[in-house]
Amino acid sequence: MNMEELKTAISVSGLRKCFQDKEVLKGIDFSVSSGTIYALLGSNGAGKTTAVRILTTLLKADSGKVEIAGYDVGKHPRKVHEIISLTGQFSAVDSVLTGKENLIMMGELHHLSSPEKKACELLKYFGLSEDADKSVSVFSGGMKRKLDIAMSLVGNPKVIFLDEPTTGLDPQSRYSMWNMIRDLNHSGVTVFLTTQYLEEAEQLADIIAILDQGSIIAEGTPEELKAYLPQGVIKLSFQDAENLERxxxxxxxxxxxxxxEKRELLVFTDGKADTLAEIFYRLYKNKVSIQDFARLTPDLEDVFLAMIQEKGGESNGSLC
Ligand SMILES: Nc1ncnc2c1ncn2[C@@H]1O[C@H](COP(=O)(O)OP(=O)(O)OP(=O)(O)O)[C@@H](O)[C@H]1O
Ligand SMILES: [Mg+2]
Structure with missing residues:
Protein backbone atom coordinates (compact mmCIF):
# COMPACT_ATOMS: atom_id res chain seq x y z
CA MET A 1 0.00 0.00 0.00
CA ASN A 2 1.29 3.43 -0.88
CA MET A 3 1.46 5.81 2.10
CA GLU A 4 1.31 8.86 -0.17
CA GLU A 5 -2.09 7.68 -1.35
CA LEU A 6 -3.25 6.66 2.09
CA LYS A 7 -4.50 9.61 4.09
CA THR A 8 -4.75 7.90 7.46
CA ALA A 9 -1.50 6.56 8.88
CA ILE A 10 -2.89 5.42 12.24
CA SER A 11 -6.45 4.60 13.10
CA VAL A 12 -7.51 3.59 16.61
CA SER A 13 -11.02 2.88 17.82
CA GLY A 14 -12.39 1.63 21.12
CA LEU A 15 -8.95 0.63 22.37
CA ARG A 16 -9.06 -0.95 25.82
CA LYS A 17 -6.41 -2.53 27.96
CA CYS A 18 -6.50 -3.81 31.52
CA PHE A 19 -3.64 -4.97 33.71
CA GLN A 20 -5.11 -7.28 36.33
CA ASP A 21 -8.19 -5.38 37.46
CA LYS A 22 -6.87 -1.94 36.51
CA GLU A 23 -8.26 -0.45 33.31
CA VAL A 24 -5.27 1.41 31.86
CA LEU A 25 -6.84 2.36 28.51
CA LYS A 26 -10.56 2.98 28.71
CA GLY A 27 -11.64 2.82 25.08
CA ILE A 28 -9.68 5.45 23.22
CA ASP A 29 -10.33 6.62 19.64
CA PHE A 30 -8.16 8.74 17.40
CA SER A 31 -6.66 8.85 13.95
CA VAL A 32 -3.43 10.33 12.64
CA SER A 33 -3.20 11.72 9.11
CA SER A 34 -0.21 10.71 7.00
CA GLY A 35 2.64 13.20 7.09
CA THR A 36 1.60 14.86 10.35
CA ILE A 37 3.00 14.95 13.89
CA TYR A 38 0.58 13.70 16.54
CA ALA A 39 1.35 14.09 20.25
CA LEU A 40 -0.19 12.05 23.02
CA LEU A 41 0.24 14.26 26.06
CA GLY A 42 -0.17 12.87 29.55
CA SER A 43 1.25 12.65 33.06
CA ASN A 44 3.04 9.65 34.60
CA GLY A 45 0.87 6.57 34.41
CA ALA A 46 -1.67 8.09 32.00
CA GLY A 47 -1.28 5.08 29.67
CA LYS A 48 1.03 6.52 26.99
CA THR A 49 3.57 3.68 26.85
CA THR A 50 0.79 1.11 26.99
CA ALA A 51 -0.84 2.76 23.96
CA VAL A 52 2.48 2.90 22.06
CA ARG A 53 3.20 -0.76 22.83
CA ILE A 54 -0.18 -1.80 21.45
CA LEU A 55 0.15 0.40 18.37
CA THR A 56 3.56 -1.12 17.62
CA THR A 57 2.39 -4.75 18.08
CA LEU A 58 4.43 -5.31 21.26
CA LEU A 59 1.32 -5.76 23.40
CA LYS A 60 -2.15 -7.12 22.67
CA ALA A 61 -5.21 -4.97 23.31
CA ASP A 62 -8.16 -6.43 25.22
CA SER A 63 -10.54 -4.93 22.69
CA GLY A 64 -10.72 -2.28 19.99
CA LYS A 65 -9.22 -1.86 16.56
CA VAL A 66 -5.80 -0.49 15.62
CA GLU A 67 -4.70 -0.07 12.02
CA ILE A 68 -1.37 1.22 10.75
CA ALA A 69 -1.53 2.29 7.10
CA GLY A 70 -4.68 0.22 6.82
CA TYR A 71 -3.17 -2.95 8.33
CA ASP A 72 -4.68 -4.39 11.50
CA VAL A 73 -1.87 -4.69 14.09
CA GLY A 74 -3.31 -7.95 15.44
CA LYS A 75 -3.84 -9.62 12.07
CA HIS A 76 -0.89 -8.30 10.03
CA PRO A 77 1.97 -7.56 12.46
CA ARG A 78 4.63 -8.29 9.83
CA LYS A 79 3.16 -5.74 7.41
CA VAL A 80 3.02 -3.25 10.27
CA HIS A 81 6.69 -3.90 11.11
CA GLU A 82 7.63 -2.99 7.54
CA ILE A 83 5.99 0.41 7.96
CA ILE A 84 6.86 1.47 11.49
CA SER A 85 9.76 2.01 13.80
CA LEU A 86 9.77 2.39 17.53
CA THR A 87 12.13 4.19 19.82
CA GLY A 88 12.05 5.86 23.18
CA GLN A 89 11.71 4.78 26.75
CA PHE A 90 13.16 1.31 26.04
CA SER A 91 16.30 1.48 23.97
CA ALA A 92 17.49 -1.07 21.42
CA VAL A 93 21.08 0.21 21.55
CA ASP A 94 23.86 -2.22 22.57
CA SER A 95 26.31 -0.34 24.84
CA VAL A 96 29.26 -2.66 24.17
CA LEU A 97 29.31 -1.84 20.45
CA THR A 98 30.24 1.50 18.91
CA GLY A 99 27.60 3.79 17.46
CA LYS A 100 28.54 2.77 13.94
CA GLU A 101 28.57 -0.96 14.76
CA ASN A 102 25.10 -0.67 16.24
CA LEU A 103 23.80 0.93 13.05
CA ILE A 104 25.54 -1.59 10.80
CA MET A 105 24.08 -4.45 12.84
CA MET A 106 20.61 -2.94 12.41
CA GLY A 107 21.23 -2.53 8.66
CA GLU A 108 22.16 -6.20 8.41
CA LEU A 109 18.98 -7.15 10.26
CA HIS A 110 17.07 -5.17 7.65
CA HIS A 111 19.02 -6.93 4.83
CA LEU A 112 20.29 -3.64 3.40
CA SER A 113 22.68 -3.95 0.43
CA SER A 114 25.24 -1.61 2.03
CA PRO A 115 24.67 -1.28 5.78
CA GLU A 116 27.88 0.73 6.24
CA LYS A 117 26.78 3.42 3.81
CA LYS A 118 23.44 3.76 5.58
CA ALA A 119 25.20 3.86 8.98
CA CYS A 120 27.46 6.71 7.83
CA GLU A 121 24.51 8.64 6.37
CA LEU A 122 22.58 8.41 9.63
CA LEU A 123 25.60 9.26 11.80
CA LYS A 124 26.07 12.39 9.73
CA TYR A 125 22.37 13.28 9.85
CA PHE A 126 22.38 13.07 13.66
CA GLY A 127 25.70 14.88 14.08
CA LEU A 128 27.34 11.76 15.49
CA SER A 129 30.03 11.19 12.82
CA GLU A 130 32.88 12.21 15.12
CA ASP A 131 31.72 9.82 17.82
CA ALA A 132 30.96 6.97 15.41
CA ASP A 133 33.76 4.72 16.61
CA LYS A 134 33.32 5.31 20.34
CA SER A 135 31.71 2.62 22.46
CA VAL A 136 28.11 3.57 23.24
CA SER A 137 28.90 3.07 26.94
CA VAL A 138 30.66 6.45 26.89
CA PHE A 139 27.82 8.24 25.04
CA SER A 140 25.86 10.91 26.92
CA GLY A 141 22.12 10.48 27.41
CA GLY A 142 21.41 12.82 24.49
CA MET A 143 23.80 10.99 22.17
CA LYS A 144 22.24 7.64 23.09
CA ARG A 145 18.78 9.03 22.40
CA LYS A 146 19.91 10.26 18.98
CA LEU A 147 21.52 6.93 18.17
CA ASP A 148 18.37 5.17 19.28
CA ILE A 149 16.32 7.22 16.81
CA ALA A 150 18.97 6.71 14.11
CA MET A 151 18.68 2.94 14.69
CA SER A 152 14.97 3.09 14.18
CA LEU A 153 15.41 4.95 10.88
CA VAL A 154 17.65 2.30 9.30
CA GLY A 155 14.66 0.56 7.75
CA ASN A 156 13.24 3.81 6.26
CA PRO A 157 9.99 3.70 8.26
CA LYS A 158 6.91 5.57 7.08
CA VAL A 159 5.55 5.95 10.59
CA ILE A 160 7.75 6.51 13.62
CA PHE A 161 6.76 6.13 17.26
CA LEU A 162 8.73 8.16 19.77
CA ASP A 163 7.91 7.42 23.39
CA GLU A 164 9.01 10.47 25.39
CA PRO A 165 11.88 11.33 23.04
CA THR A 166 13.25 14.17 25.17
CA THR A 167 12.59 13.10 28.74
CA GLY A 168 15.80 13.56 30.70
CA LEU A 169 17.53 15.67 28.04
CA ASP A 170 18.98 19.10 28.80
CA PRO A 171 17.31 22.09 27.11
CA GLN A 172 19.90 22.28 24.31
CA SER A 173 19.65 18.58 23.45
CA ARG A 174 15.88 18.81 23.65
CA TYR A 175 15.92 21.69 21.20
CA SER A 176 18.13 19.82 18.75
CA MET A 177 15.92 16.72 19.09
CA TRP A 178 12.89 18.86 18.22
CA ASN A 179 14.63 20.05 15.07
CA MET A 180 15.44 16.49 14.10
CA ILE A 181 11.86 15.40 14.62
CA ARG A 182 10.69 18.32 12.45
CA ASP A 183 13.21 17.44 9.73
CA LEU A 184 12.10 13.85 9.80
CA ASN A 185 8.51 14.92 9.43
CA HIS A 186 9.37 17.29 6.56
CA SER A 187 10.93 14.33 4.76
CA GLY A 188 7.48 12.73 4.79
CA VAL A 189 7.55 10.55 7.91
CA THR A 190 4.43 10.46 10.07
CA VAL A 191 5.43 11.00 13.71
CA PHE A 192 3.52 9.72 16.73
CA LEU A 193 5.09 10.91 19.95
CA THR A 194 4.25 10.81 23.60
CA THR A 195 5.31 13.50 26.00
CA GLN A 196 4.75 14.88 29.46
CA TYR A 197 5.77 18.33 28.31
CA LEU A 198 3.10 20.73 27.15
CA GLU A 199 5.70 22.91 25.49
CA GLU A 200 7.01 19.98 23.48
CA ALA A 201 3.53 19.07 22.26
CA GLU A 202 2.86 22.70 21.36
CA GLN A 203 6.19 23.11 19.57
CA LEU A 204 5.96 19.97 17.47
CA ALA A 205 2.49 18.62 17.05
CA ASP A 206 -0.13 19.32 14.41
CA ILE A 207 -2.66 17.62 16.66
CA ILE A 208 -2.43 17.07 20.42
CA ALA A 209 -4.48 14.53 22.37
CA ILE A 210 -4.57 14.85 26.14
CA LEU A 211 -4.57 11.41 27.76
CA ASP A 212 -5.69 11.39 31.37
CA GLN A 213 -6.07 8.17 33.35
CA GLY A 214 -6.63 6.09 30.25
CA SER A 215 -9.09 8.42 28.46
CA ILE A 216 -8.53 11.07 25.83
CA ILE A 217 -10.13 14.11 27.42
CA ALA A 218 -9.37 16.56 24.61
CA GLU A 219 -7.96 16.59 21.11
CA GLY A 220 -7.17 19.35 18.65
CA THR A 221 -4.58 21.70 17.26
CA PRO A 222 -2.68 23.69 19.92
CA GLU A 223 -4.83 26.72 18.99
CA GLU A 224 -8.08 24.77 19.30
CA LEU A 225 -7.09 23.49 22.73
CA LYS A 226 -6.20 26.98 23.89
CA ALA A 227 -9.55 28.27 22.69
CA TYR A 228 -11.15 25.98 25.27
CA LEU A 229 -10.45 28.63 27.89
CA PRO A 230 -11.86 32.14 27.59
CA GLN A 231 -9.45 34.53 25.89
CA GLY A 232 -10.85 37.68 27.45
CA VAL A 233 -9.72 37.40 31.05
CA ILE A 234 -8.67 40.78 32.44
CA LYS A 235 -6.67 41.02 35.63
CA LEU A 236 -7.14 44.30 37.49
CA SER A 237 -5.09 45.18 40.56
CA PHE A 238 -5.87 47.90 43.06
CA GLN A 239 -3.95 49.87 45.69
CA ASP A 240 -6.40 49.17 48.49
CA ALA A 241 -9.39 47.12 49.53
CA GLU A 242 -11.79 50.03 49.04
CA ASN A 243 -11.05 50.43 45.32
CA LEU A 244 -11.21 46.65 44.91
CA GLU A 245 -14.62 46.49 46.58
CA ARG A 246 -16.00 49.37 44.53
CA GLU A 261 -5.13 39.38 49.64
CA LYS A 262 -3.46 40.40 46.38
CA ARG A 263 -6.17 43.03 45.79
CA GLU A 264 -6.78 41.55 42.37
CA LEU A 265 -9.90 41.01 40.36
CA LEU A 266 -10.18 38.65 37.40
CA VAL A 267 -12.95 39.70 35.03
CA PHE A 268 -14.16 37.18 32.44
CA THR A 269 -15.22 38.94 29.25
CA ASP A 270 -15.81 38.07 25.61
CA GLY A 271 -12.43 39.67 24.88
CA LYS A 272 -13.86 42.27 22.47
CA ALA A 273 -12.30 45.73 22.44
CA ASP A 274 -15.68 47.43 23.06
CA THR A 275 -16.24 45.35 26.17
CA LEU A 276 -12.81 46.21 27.54
CA ALA A 277 -13.37 49.90 26.80
CA GLU A 278 -16.72 49.75 28.60
CA ILE A 279 -15.16 48.16 31.69
CA PHE A 280 -12.41 50.74 31.92
CA TYR A 281 -14.84 53.60 31.26
CA ARG A 282 -17.20 52.37 33.99
CA LEU A 283 -14.33 52.35 36.50
CA TYR A 284 -12.92 55.68 35.31
CA LYS A 285 -16.32 57.40 35.43
CA ASN A 286 -16.78 56.25 39.03
CA LYS A 287 -13.27 57.35 40.01
CA VAL A 288 -12.03 53.88 40.85
CA SER A 289 -8.27 53.93 40.76
CA ILE A 290 -6.63 50.98 38.98
CA GLN A 291 -3.04 50.25 39.95
CA ASP A 292 -2.31 47.87 37.11
CA PHE A 293 -4.04 45.65 34.56
CA ALA A 294 -3.20 42.74 32.27
CA ARG A 295 -4.95 40.66 29.69
CA LEU A 296 -4.35 37.00 30.44
CA THR A 297 -3.76 34.63 27.54
CA PRO A 298 -4.32 31.06 28.62
CA ASP A 299 -1.49 28.71 27.77
CA LEU A 300 -1.76 24.98 27.23
CA GLU A 301 -0.87 24.35 30.83
CA ASP A 302 -3.98 26.25 31.97
CA VAL A 303 -6.07 24.22 29.52
CA PHE A 304 -4.55 20.95 30.69
CA LEU A 305 -5.18 21.73 34.36
CA ALA A 306 -8.69 23.06 33.72
CA MET A 307 -9.65 19.95 31.75
CA ILE A 308 -8.23 17.54 34.28
CA GLN A 309 -10.00 19.37 37.12
CA GLU A 310 -13.27 19.25 35.22
CA LYS A 311 -12.98 15.53 34.56
CA GLY A 312 -11.93 14.89 38.17
CA GLY A 313 -15.51 14.48 39.36
CA GLU A 314 -16.56 12.03 36.66
CA SER A 315 -16.40 8.35 37.41
CA ASN A 316 -15.46 5.88 34.74
CA GLY A 317 -16.97 2.43 35.10
CA SER A 318 -14.25 -0.19 34.69
CA LEU A 319 -14.83 -2.97 32.19
CA CYS A 320 -12.07 -5.22 33.59
N1 LIG B 1 2.88 -4.74 32.57
C1 LIG B 1 2.13 -4.07 33.44
N2 LIG B 1 1.50 -4.70 34.45
C2 LIG B 1 0.72 -4.04 35.33
N3 LIG B 1 0.47 -2.71 35.27
C3 LIG B 1 1.06 -2.01 34.29
C4 LIG B 1 1.93 -2.65 33.31
N4 LIG B 1 2.36 -1.71 32.43
C5 LIG B 1 1.81 -0.53 32.85
N5 LIG B 1 1.04 -0.72 33.95
C6 LIG B 1 0.25 0.33 34.63
O1 LIG B 1 -0.52 0.98 33.66
C7 LIG B 1 -0.60 2.38 33.93
C8 LIG B 1 -0.15 3.14 32.70
O2 LIG B 1 1.22 2.89 32.48
P1 LIG B 1 2.03 3.47 31.24
O3 LIG B 1 3.41 2.95 31.33
O4 LIG B 1 1.26 3.20 30.00
O5 LIG B 1 1.97 5.03 31.57
P2 LIG B 1 2.77 6.23 30.89
O6 LIG B 1 1.73 7.22 30.52
O7 LIG B 1 3.66 5.73 29.84
O8 LIG B 1 3.61 6.81 32.11
P3 LIG B 1 5.11 7.45 32.14
O9 LIG B 1 4.94 8.89 31.80
O10 LIG B 1 5.50 7.28 33.57
O11 LIG B 1 5.97 6.69 31.19
C9 LIG B 1 0.25 2.60 35.17
O12 LIG B 1 -0.61 2.65 36.27
C10 LIG B 1 1.14 1.39 35.23
O13 LIG B 1 1.47 1.08 36.56
MG1 LIG C 1 5.68 5.77 29.53
Missing amino acids: AKNLLKTYRMSMES
Missing part, protein backbone atom coordinates in the same frame (compact mmCIF):
# COMPACT_ATOMS: atom_id res chain seq x y z
CA ALA A 247 -14.75 47.84 41.27
CA LYS A 248 -16.34 44.54 42.20
CA ASN A 249 -19.71 46.23 42.75
CA LEU A 250 -19.50 48.23 39.53
CA LEU A 251 -18.63 45.17 37.42
CA LYS A 252 -21.32 42.90 38.84
CA THR A 253 -22.68 42.19 35.37
CA TYR A 254 -19.51 40.18 34.57
CA ARG A 255 -18.35 36.84 35.91
CA MET A 256 -15.47 37.58 38.25
CA SER A 257 -13.01 35.97 40.56
CA MET A 258 -11.45 37.96 43.40
CA GLU A 259 -8.14 37.54 45.18
CA SER A 260 -8.63 39.81 48.23
